[in-house]
Amino acid sequence: MPEAALLEVEALDAHYGDFQALFGVSLSVGAGQVAAVIGANGAGKSTLLNSISGLIRSKANAIRFRGEPIGTLSAFRVLARGIAMVPEGRRLFPSLTVEENLIIGGQFKRPGPWTLKRVYEVFPILEERRHQASTSLSGGQQQMVAIGRALMSNPALLLCDEISLGLAPIVVRDIYAHLRGIVAGGTAAVIVEQDIGQALAIANTVTCMQEGRVALQGRAGEVTRADIQAAYFGV
Amino acid sequence: MNWVNTILQGVLVGGLYAMFAAGLSLIFGVMKLVNIAHGDLIVLAAYVALIVTDGLGLNPIASLLVVVPVMAVIGYCLQRGLLNRTMGDDILPPLLVTFGLSVILQNGLLELFSADSRRLQAGALETASLQLADGLSLGVLPLIQFGLAVAIIAGLHWMFYHTALGRSFRAVSDDPRVAQLMGLNNRHVFALAMALSLAIVAVAGVFLAVRTNFDPATGPARLIFGFEAVIIGGLSSLWGTLLGGILLGVVQAAGAELDPGWQVLAGHVAFLAVLAFRPQGLLSRASR
Ligand SMILES: Nc1ncnc2c1ncn2[C@@H]1O[C@H](COP(=O)(O)OP(=O)(O)O)[C@@H](O)[C@H]1O
Ligand SMILES: [Mg+2]
Numbered sequence: 001m002p003e004a005a006l007l008e009v010e011a012l013d014a015h016y017g018d019f020q021a022l023f024g025v026s027l028s029v030g031a032g033q034v035a036a037v038i039g040a041n042g043a044g045k046s047t048l049l050n051s052i053s054g055l056i057r058s059k060a061n062a063i064r065f066r067g068e069p070i071g072t073l074s075a076f077r078v079l080a081r082g083i084a085m086v087p088e089g090r091r092l093f094p095s096l097t098v099e100e101n102l103i104i105g106g107q108f109k110r111p112g113p114w115t116l117k118r119v120y121e122v123f124p125i126l127e128e129r130r131h132q133a134s135t136s137l138s139g140g141q142q143q144m145v146a147i148g149r150a151l152m153s154n155p156a157l158l159l160c161d162e163i164s165l166g167l168a169p170i171v172v173r174d175i176y177a178h179l180r181g182i183v184a185g186g187t188a189a190v191i192v193e194q195d196i197g198q199a200l201a202i203a204n205t206v207t208c209m210q211e212g213r214v215a216l217q218g219r220a221g222e223v224t225r226a227d228i229q230a231a232y233f234g235v
Numbered sequence: 236m237n238w239v240n241t242i243l244q245g246v247l248v249g250g251l252y253a254m255f256a257a258g259l260s261l262i263f264g265v266m267k268l269v270n271i272a273h274g275d276l277i278v279l280a281a282y283v284a285l286i287v288t289d290g291l292g293l294n295p296i297a298s299l300l301v302v303v304p305v306m307a308v309i310g311y312c313l314q315r316g317l318l319n320r321t322m323g324d325d326i327l328p329p330l331l332v333t334f335g336l337s338v339i340l341q342n343g344l345l346e347l348f349s350a351d352s353r354r355l356q357a358g359a360l361e362t363a364s365l366q367l368a369d370g371l372s373l374g375v376l377p378l379i380q381f382g383l384a385v386a387i388i389a390g391l392h393w394m395f396y397h398t399a400l401g402r403s404f405r406a407v408s409d410d411p412r413v414a415q416l417m418g419l420n421n422r423h424v425f426a427l428a429m430a431l432s433l434a435i436v437a438v439a440g441v442f443l444a445v446r447t448n449f450d451p452a453t454g455p456a457r458l459i460f461g462f463e464a465v466i467i468g469g470l471s472s473l474w475g476t477l478l479g480g481i482l483l484g485v486v487q488a489a490g491a492e493l494d495p496g497w498q499v500l501a502g503h504v505a506f507l508a509v510l511a512f513r514p515q516g517l518l519s520r521a522s523r
Binding site for chain 2 (some may be wrong): 053054055074075076079080084085087091093094095096100103104105107108149153
């Protein structure tokens with residue numbers, strides 16, 4: 001790795017009780033870079049993101065951020081270090097309005113460009129709906145709230161768990177266009193998807209996961225779709 | 236006139252029940268914890284007030300300035316030091332721990348203060364009353380108690396929907412895992428909720444102790460009244476809690492008017508009727 005990595009995951013294991021969900025997963029993301037993590041349902045992608053974000057505790061050195069071990073930190077401390085998550089299924093707070101959802105994402109504000117005003121500039125529809133219950137929005141709009149909510153803390157690294165899940169293709173393209181702009185602003189990202197298309201187009205590196213293990217890993221330009229397909233289906 | 240009087244007295248007592256209930260429903264709402272020790276904490280607050288009024292020579296109302304912060308600190312420490320360790324997906328462990336806490340509090344108070352029943356003396360305020368009409372007068376102390384209950388419920392409601400703390404409470408209640416992802420320290424938020432709950436308990440405890448005799452074993456009955464008020468009013472609504480307290484007070488007063496032995500029983504019957512015919516409570520929004 002020529003550039004100093006922002007995030008380094010090294011030989012990460014994860015367990016749910018007796019069940020081992022991750023086996024020695026390693027992954028590295030440089031500052032401002034995008035890592036795509038691809039894999040079928042149950043491959044361990046969410047477990048990987050939940051480990052990075054601190055929802056699942058790991059060995060201290062299995063996850064390092066800016067060179068410091070963060071594997072044992074609680075989720076709220078990981079956020080304070082500069083890692084924010086867009087969780088699978090969006091998971092907005094149903095009893096909070098759109099604006100309250102955004103504000104709560106920004107209560108641990110690190111210095112940076114993202115403010116409520118900036119989020120509304122990027123997603124004008126959210127300003128129109130700011131006082132509505134978050135549950136009253138369409139799926140795509142809810143995803144915008146979930147992304148905006150994560151950005152409000154001004155993270156250096158954004159974790160996105162299947163942000164295209166359940167959305168129409170045209171909405172997915174729109175969300176990814178926004179994501180491209182966000183990444184261009186210098187925010188690094190780990191993008192988890194089951195679907196290869198959108199994620200691959202934006203990524204610098206690709207990691208394919210299968211049954212809790214890394215099946216294939218490389219620079220986006222160097223691995224072919226055929227390689228990925230092979231890793232994906234385990235042939 | 237007699238019945239009007241009965242109902243009005245019931246309404247005023249209902250304010251006290253609403254105070255018992257508000258702390259209980261706050262805790263349940265924020266962290267799905269059923270605090271079995273709630274009644275004993277009310278009694279603990281009464282004993283703290285006893286020490287403060289005796290030791291500092293303060294009037295019970297003035298003693299709130301000391302008792303409320305003391306109970307809030309106890310609540311914060313109780314949550315951080317003990318209850319947080321038991322919180323998880325299973326609601327049974329925290330329930331059992333608060334049951335244990337209830338037993339410990341009762342025995343501890345018995346050791347320290349004996350089984351003698353006590354009462355807080357409020358002096359002239361105890362007997363002061365407003366004459367509204369012939370045969371219809373309202374005590375000043377019950378009026379203050381009722382006013383405080385309404386103020387506490389209104390304040391809680393405002394806090395829930397208009398402050399950062401209330402937003403955190405709602406977020407943690409909605410989805411504790413994602414709340415942590417947004418930078419909320421759930422353990423701290425839970426402890427703040429318990430501190431607030433016990434601050435309300437402190438007010439309830441002081442007014443209870445001025446109104447009636449108390450001893451270390453009177454907690455569980457207060458828990459039942461608070462619990463009944465919460466269920467009657469509806470779990471997800473603070474105004475429902477006030478309504479539940481008032482209805483319980485009125486039904487109890489009406490029962491007592493018919494036959495003194497029916498006071499508590501009438502309340503239980505009303506509670507069971509609500510459970511049977513409208514289990515979500517009278518003012519509850521659609522069940523979540
Ligand atoms: N909370 C849990 N308890 C037990 N097993 C789980 C839990 N969450 C996920 N798993 C299991 O761990 C494996 C990986 O799950 P996950 O990380 O959610 O996969 P993905 O996000 O790639 O679909 C699956 O076999 C899944 O059944
Ligand atoms: Mg997943």
